[in-house]
Amino acid sequence: MAQTDLISEDILAYLDAHEHKSLLRFITCGSVDDGKSTLIGRLLYEAQMLFEDQLTALEADSRRVGTQGEELDFALLLDGLAAEREQGITIDVAYRFFSTDRRKYIVADTPGHEQYTRNMVTGASTADCAVILLDARKGVLTQTRRHSYLVHLLGIRHVAVACNKMDLVEFSEGRFREIEREYAEFAAQLGLEGFTLIPLSALRGDNVIERSEAMPWYDGPSLMGYLEAVEVDQERMQDAPFRLPVQWVNRPSSDFRGFAGTVAGGSVAPGDRVLVLPNRRETTVERVVGFETDLERAVAGQAVTLTLADEIDVSRGDVVVAADAPARVAEQFEATVVWMAEEPLLRGRTYLMRCGTKTVPATVAPIHYKLDVDTLERIAANQLDLNEIGVVQLETGSPLAFDPYVENRDTGGFILIDRITNHTVGAGLLRSGARRDESVPWQELEIDREARAALLGQRPFVVWFTGLPGAGKSSVANALEKRLHALGRHTVLIDGDNLRHGLSKDLSFSDADRAENNRRAGEVAKLMTDAGLIVLAAFVSPFRADRETARSLFPEGEFVEVHVDLPAELAAQRDRKGLYARAESGAIGDLTGAGGAYEPPEAPDVHLDMATFDVAAAAEEVFRVLQERGLVE
Amino acid sequence: MREVVAEAENPVMLYSIGKDSSVMLHLARKAFWPAPPPFPFLHVDTTWKFQDMYRFRARMAEEHGLNLLVHVNEEGLARGINPFDSGSVVHTDVMKTEGLKQALDKYGFDAAFGGARRDEERSRAKERIFSFRTAQHRWDPKNQRPELWRLYNARHRRGESIRVFPLSNWTELDVWLYIHREGIPIVPLYFAAERPVVERDGTLIMVDDERMRLEPGEEPMRRKVRFRTLGCYPLSGAVESEADTLPKIIQEMLLAKTSERQGRVIDYDEAASMEKKKVEGYF
Numbered sequence: 001m002a003q004t005d006l007i008s009e010d011i012l013a014y015l016d017a018h019e020h021k022s023l024l025r026f027i028t029c030g031s032v033d034d035g036k037s038t039l040i041g042r043l044l045y046e047a048q049m050l051f052e053d054q055l056t057a058l059e060a061d062s063r064r065v066g067t068q069g070e071e072l073d074f075a076l077l078l079d080g081l082a083a084e085r086e087q088g089i090t091i092d093v094a095y096r097f098f099s100t101d102r103r104k105y106i107v108a109d110t111p112g113h114e115q116y117t118r119n120m121v122t123g124a125s126t127a128d129c130a131v132i133l134l135d136a137r138k139g140v141l142t143q144t145r146r147h148s149y150l151v152h153l154l155g156i157r158h159v160a161v162a163c164n165k166m167d168l169v170e171f172s173e174g175r176f177r178e179i180e181r182e183y184a185e186f187a188a189q190l191g192l193e194g195f196t197l198i199p200l201s202a203l204r205g206d207n208v209i210e211r212s213e214a215m216p217w218y219d220g221p222s223l224m225g226y227l228e229a230v231e232v233d234q235e236r237m238q239d240a241p242f243r244l245p246v247q248w249v250n251r252p253s254s255d256f257r258g259f260a261g262t263v264a265g266g267s268v269a270p271g272d273r274v275l276v277l278p279n280r281r282e283t284t285v286e287r288v289v290g291f292e293t294d295l296e297r298a299v300a301g302q303a304v305t306l307t308l309a310d311e312i313d314v315s316r317g318d319v320v321v322a323a324d325a326p327a328r329v330a331e332q333f334e335a336t337v338v339w340m341a342e343e344p345l346l347r348g349r350t351y352l353m354r355c356g357t358k359t360v361p362a363t364v365a366p367i368h369y370k371l372d373v374d375t376l377e378r379i380a381a382n383q384l385d386l387n388e389i390g391v392v393q394l395e396t397g398s399p400l401a402f403d404p405y406v407e408n409r410d411t412g413g414f415i416l417i418d419r420i421t422n423h424t425v426g427a428g429l430l431r432s433g434a435r436r437d438e439s440v441p442w443q444e445l446e447i448d449r450e451a452r453a454a455l456l457g458q459r460p461f462v463v464w465f466t467g468l469p470g471a472g473k474s475s476v477a478n479a480l481e482k483r484l485h486a487l488g489r490h491t492v493l494i495d496g497d498n499l500r501h502g503l504s505k506d507l508s509f510s511d512a513d514r515a516e517n518n519r520r521a522g523e524v525a526k527l528m529t530d531a532g533l534i535v536l537a538a539f540v541s542p543f544r545a546d547r548e549t550a551r552s553l554f555p556e557g558e559f560v561e562v563h564v565d566l567p568a569e570l571a572a573q574r575d576r577k578g579l580y581a582r583a584e585s586g587a588i589g590d591l592t593g594a595g596g597a598y599e600p601p602e603a604p605d606v607h608l609d610m611a612t613f614d615v616a617a618a619a620e621e622v623f624r625v626l627q628e629r630g631l632v633e
Numbered sequence: 634m635r636e637v638v639a640e641a642e643n644p645v646m647l648y649s650i651g652k653d654s655s656v657m658l659h660l661a662r663k664a665f666w667p668a669p670p671p672f673p674f675l676h677v678d679t680t681w682k683f684q685d686m687y688r689f690r691a692r693m694a695e696e697h698g699l700n701l702l703v704h705v706n707e708e709g710l711a712r713g714i715n716p717f718d719s720g721s722v723v724h725t726d727v728m729k730t731e732g733l734k735q736a737l738d739k740y741g742f743d744a745a746f747g748g749a750r751r752d753e754e755r756s757r758a759k760e761r762i763f764s765f766r767t768a769q770h771r772w773d774p775k776n777q778r779p780e781l782w783r784l785y786n787a788r789h790r791r792g793e794s795i796r797v798f799p800l801s802n803w804t805e806l807d808v809w810l811y812i813h814r815e816g817i818p819i820v821p822l823y824f825a826a827e828r829p830v831v832e833r834d835g836t837l838i839m840v841d842d843e844r845m846r847l848e849p850g851e852e853p854m855r856r857k858v859r860f861r862t863l864g865c866y867p868l869s870g871a872v873e874s875e876a877d878t879l880p881k882i883i884q885e886m887l888l889a890k891t892s893e894r895q896g897r898v899i900d901y902d903e904a905a906s907m908e909k910k911k912v913e914g915y916f
Binding site for chain 2: 007008011012014015018019095096097099104106118119121122125126247248250251252256258260261262289290291292303305316340352354355357409410413414415417422423424427
């Protein structure tokens, strides 16, 4: 490449040119057999980005585990982790770097294996462009459709379809045109516009860097020619409306208060009128602070610090936006969610939602539908499993500033975090939002919770009994209620079995419906405490996340979790309601404790070992803790 | 860096005195300007660094008023671990990997910045920017959190920690160019100069202090050399070079086709050595 000459003859000119090169990020998608790793390996090799010792290692590896006989096996350059190398497949996202005289590149290598939607979505989220590989012998396969759909979903505007292994179809134009027609038809159905088909052979290098002489009938660019010319997303975003999610408040002294963040759209300069969302406070940008000096202007992608003309309350998670083109603010959202965890997404569950720099609890209201990514068909669903994609309704406890994802990836993309494991379990794209006060207004109530409780002369709270069926939850709750009643307390007992005869009549015992039942139980308990009552709730509530969701409805200290702990064998022996016997006979599927999973509380407020406690002693123990906490005198 | 400061309870920046650390320090000063970097800097010292490196460390700490913590694995020292008798693997494992774990535990850091890049080595290409470690400091390559857009999930339980690699997507060329453009000070050893060296197994080792053990018949000779990476001096290979300015270094790097880590003796051990080290807690 010409770069080499410039490096040896005029290094300063080279350095200057390199500094001004644009950076293009692209992802490659294709299955193990499409020759994807070979293609990237060849790009690195041809761009002379391999060092001698890497080449030596490659030669050695090619001889040892290579699949190309005496030839270099470029695929081995890419497969990073030892275990994967042995399996011969890439199972994660790997990033590679190379540069040409025009551009710097970051390649995300993403797997084509079926269950790895999540990795592809991850790689695509930061890419400007996608290279989708297919095997010319096989044409447009289901996985080609899936990759195209995901790439389109993630907002990638430029797609190169690399029609690989042309050498194995005698470089036939007829075959290429056939594939081209088939793909165009599918792309139209998808609404994908910016795509280019390129016939190539990664193994031989045809149309990878240079135009191939073997395919004179093709007059489009080589793959590299295409990559050199395609538009970089960040440049486009500089023309979008100004957005700056506040990441950190910089207060080194009392006379400086700056709001640090990375510009997520448009540009900003001193004197610009801005709004701070979600509270809609308007002010003017005073300074755009860089390092040791101020900037005249900052654009999308730059990390800066702003100071504002007025002393208004701004904290991490707020978004500073152009006053004349503000972002939207909502508490209810319609979003496309890609589920990335083994544990399914369930209606009624609450997750942490991270959008921009803000983290808020978000509850899954109805799941509108899930998508079959192969047929684009919409399917009714009440849960999303690993690698499934669905459109769901999310409700946050507080207002959130956002843009629809199609307008801005940084202010419209979000992740969902499991509140217990802290894992990132889902990725989402906001489509639209609504203010709660616009759809279902909260009725202003003049007599509040405190007033009602005061009249009853007590402090309302919830005692939540969880445990296996037959562990004795209802019996203990019953005994405790008698005790409280005798003391003149106003109580109510909500029991799992009884709830299912009425309010939750429509629900089955699937995991999704158990979560929904749990959500309803929590909400009923909340209404009862609003009425000033002391609530005793006895529910199997097998999932930790659901109990946490219930807990989050109540003020700190007013939710007392009691683990009524009886081992499954003992519960089955005692089997007061004959449940285990019926499960045994197959009359009830998936009884918790007899096959169905139960997640015991890690740190319950009260732990009752029912192998040693009788019902009266257990109720007394709970009562003692309530006294200790000052909930009852 | 701002993200980590906002989310972590007790962050620290690992400072190894090398060029990547110089860039990291510079970036930290930028990120929080006009405030100073709101975290301490930690050097896990094997006691075998070049004298030039110790001088440079003192200068940086002084110039930028850094809260610099130096940790030495005293237990390792007491056991007499050194690069000559223990060999590179044991020396690195005890003084660096174990030392790092000790220091993180001692100060209770829950987030540590490192300067590793994905272009350095194959297993790093698959590591996240926010990389999680169990309470035992182990990395699980099969169970990494997906990182989408610019959203980083830094949440962790007590005892768990995160290693954060802000330079993940930089290349070696990017690092050098940035040093050049921003005028960032680096240890003089990166520039070619006449230095006393001996040749061992095809590698030039600098005789940096009196602790260097010479083999029978070995005579230090003066050669014009420089270092592409810096570590413990008995384990760092020098290259013969005329490059005494940044543009010349970059030129030489681009024309010489030997990758950066080759100068480090520890990488030769096994094909997947880095991955194994990382699973065990090496940075």
